[in-house]
Amino acid sequence: MPPAKTQRIDLRATPRQEALIQQAAAQTDRNVSEFILSSATMEAERVMTNRRWFTVDDATFERVMQVLDAPLTDTSRFERLWNRPSPFGTRIALSEDPEEA
Numbered sequence: 001m002p003p004a005k006t007q008r009i010d011l012r013a014t015p016r017q018e019a020l021i022q023q024a025a026a027q028t029d030r031n032v033s034e035f036i037l038s039s040a041t042m043e044a045e046r047v048m049t050n051r052r053w054f055t056v057d058d059a060t061f062e063r064v065m066q067v068l069d070a071p072l073t074d075t076s077r078f079e080r081l082w083n084r085p086s087p088f089g090t091r092i093a094l095s096e097d098p099e100e101a
Helices: 015-027 032-049 058-069 076-083
Strands: none
Touching (some): 015 032
């Protein structure tokens, strides 16, 4: 069961904005509240996903660093992907040394 919606968000809109939102909500078989909440939530998630800096506590930071520093257990799938022919026809050299390309 989803959590109860207990918070209220009020906003003001122009008559044109309200009409547009009502039409879009009707087109998606949702009421205006569901439409606005869904749209705002998706935009908020997009914004937060694109953030470059996140603040975490020390314990969380340490756990993230452990995961990043841990050796990979199996890289065979990556190796197959990297070694297959490029669909673009050009291999990208990752280093200056042509022997490593």
